[in-house]
Amino acid sequence: MQAPLGEFEVVVLMAVLRVGNDVNGSEVRKEIERRTGRRVSRGAVYVTLDRLEHKRLVASRTLTDSTVRGGITRLFRVTPAGLKDLRHAVATFARMHEGLEPVLGDL
């Protein structure tokens, strides 16, 4: 059993899911910044994606494509295992949130 997902890992996984599969690091970061309104360091996103890939929660493929502007890009998607862990993490949040609505308000 791996360590449970960290908060930022959950955020990154959700961002990959939101943009849809085959998303590169830069787009993930933009999605996070857009939804949360907070600034996220580029390095943090890349390193987190690498770590998630190492845990086999996301998979990536490197695409050499002259139609892309930089000529090369790395596209990520969430693996079934990633989906499972993410579901588990969100469920944990939800269960902990139960009964706290008076304090925290509805989210």
Place this chain on the structure above:
Amino acid sequence: MRGWLWHRIERQLRKAVPPDRVGPVLAELFDDYADKLREIGSFRANLWLLIESRSLVKAYQRRDDREAVAVGASIMRSILDDLRMAWRSLLGARGIMVAVILTLAVGTGANTAVMAVAYGILARPLPFATPSQLVIVDVVRQPSGGRTGITFDDLGEWTRRLEGASSVAGFAATDLAVLGQGDPAIVHSLLVTSDFFRVLGTSPELGRPLASDYESIAVVSDRYSRRAASVGRTLGHPLRVGGLAFHISGVMPPAFAFPNDDIDMWVPADLFGKAPIPGNSGDSRSYRLVARLKPGTSVLDFRAEANRVLSAIHPDASHGAVATVGPILDAMAGDARPVLMLFIGASALLLLVACANVASLLVGRAMTRRREMAIRLAVGAAPIRLLRETLAESVWLAAVGSTCGLLLAVVGLRIFVRAASPSLPRMNDVRIDVPVLLLVVGLGVVVTILSAMTPAIGAMRTQWDHAFRDITPTGRLGRVRGPLVVVQISVAIVLLTCAGLFARTVLGLLKGHGGVQAERVLTARLLLNEGTHFDAPGQVSFVQNLLTQVRALPGVESAAIGGGLPPQHDYLTASLRLPDPITGQDEMLAMDLVPVTAGYFESLGIRLERGRFFDQHDMDEATSLAILSEHAARDLWPKGNAIGRNFYVALPTRAGPRIRPRIVGVVSNVHYAGLDAADDDNVYMLWPNLPTAVSFLVLKTSVDPNGLKPAVEQTVHGLDAVMPLIDVRTLDEEMNLAIAGRELRFALVSTFAAVAFFLALVGLSAVVGRVVIERRKELAIRMALGASPATIVSEVSKWAGAVVAVGLILGIAGAMSVARGVGTLVEVISPYDPLTFLTVSLAVIIISGLACLWPLRRASRASPMELWRDT
């Protein structure tokens, strides 16, 4: 668009980001940068780029650190760094590295192989339940030590009376002729009483053990069952053993061996009872006991009890019979112990030479690196750091060296086991496994670290100012090398002397071939009682027919039958009581009694001294004639001619009354009781007078005798299909079997000696070479001042000569004391054989001289300028 800033940042990122990731990271960053340029202008876009790239570099650096700490990799990495560095520095000294590794491989390899053998024979657990409780009981005559054993009739009495044992069983080894399917075969068997397997605490792997003594069953070895299965004999299959019908009731596990690993069948002793067992060897009727001691009974107590039982059963046993009791391992491996000790000693000495060699090689290396070490210490390198490097080098050398040693051991062991299986017990148990492996690795590591660290620590003590001085030839380290070479040479001499003694033993035994000419002679053993007939007359006519047919075979010059075969098969002996002419007291004289047919002497090349051989006419008439060996003739008629006289006493015949045969000839002495036996007295009778159940067919051939083996087998089986014909061998093969044990000792010790001597020579030559190199500057100055090269050579060779001389003296002293130890293994000659000692000493002096020649020539050839420049 990609300006200087971008290129700078790209460089930074390529350093920080792992190479397989950096491409997309850069591309995507540039993508966004391009957008920024368009959106916010180049100045602010460049600022943005700086901040972004910093965050990337920092994130990746943090990750690296975290991972490193996570696996505790920093220690690992520094060890790996040490190893990498050591490997590189060893590559710089390839010659030394190869020499050290080979030396280590030889030293550890030989020791591993020998240890595997010793462990297998002496220490591997025996295949019985609680073997420490098991003892073997036997009866011997004192003081000769000859076996009397226990008779079958006494077994019950012994078993009843021995109270210190919880269970007792009797056993006796014998060869049984087994008939069934396929060719008749002789099987090494053990006659055992019913408790036998219960005492040992082992039961068959398949089937059931011997339950009742009166059931006609046999338990066979795993090896035998495999062989039998290939000709269709399996569990429950009927066999005819020694004339009785049997069936196989059980198969023992492969590891089971008692008392030797050549026993293939265990059969109930009661079935044979007192009935003569055809084809058996002399002592098969004398039993031994295997007993399981009750807890609390010591071997000593049990020995006392056994002797009480012996005198209770035979109150009149005043003729010096003693019961012996020994642990079961002694019975199984006892004879091998001195030989194993010899092997262990020889391999340990070889290891010592190897250590000395490794040490002197590494001392040489430490000396060349002294300057480097001194500089590094002087500029502040931690001594521990330098030691760690040396340690890492030793680890490499030990690892590679012992791996090579292991390979050597595996190959050597395979050869050794094949060579040793006739002369050493428990060869099945010899293999390389975990305990043995641990030993190799341990040996390799200890040897290298000891030999590497000592010079390293020595080098560490070097004063810092050595860094700026020329290397002096007589440092603390330099002085170590003389003694190291002395040790090597003296140990090599000890081994060479042992090898020489064993060589003289083998040669001495083979000299004269036991009195016969062994070339082009084929021999075979016939078990005449096992044929489809026979009483004595039937056997005589069978033999006549056989000889007629065999003599007709192409390539056969002569053929005969004899009741014994040199050098080590004597089946009949006659004891005569003779008055000693000097003291007047009676003296016992044992003689080999060999019934032979005409042609026996001619076939074996036994020389006629006086009188005549037996001829065909004597055979047909079966007159009572005898031929004596020279030795026997001298013993019986010390003054006069033996020919024409009747034999001293009446000799037994098979058919009827004893006869006093007339002596018609005297022939040369022949050994029938082993090559190492003293010259025996031989009496030859005509075979028809005393036809022996075990007889040897001997053929003198004009062609290679090996080619005649199938034809002889065909002829025998043509006359009688079930007649067992075994041990079809050339006489040369018989000779080799008779000396197999000694040959093995000689081969092993001489291999070790040769390797040790070679290592010593390499050590000597290398050290002399280094001495020359180190004294180059001094030599150059002296040559420039007019010293001739000859003086220089004599200087260095004096040093080398002194080293060899001291080594020689110590070596001979060591060899003398070792010779006393191996004395029991040296036959025919004295262990202090002067010829061996002299030859070894001369050889060592001459060969060491040659080994020094090359480095010395180099010293004498060089011009002063060359020597000066080299420094």
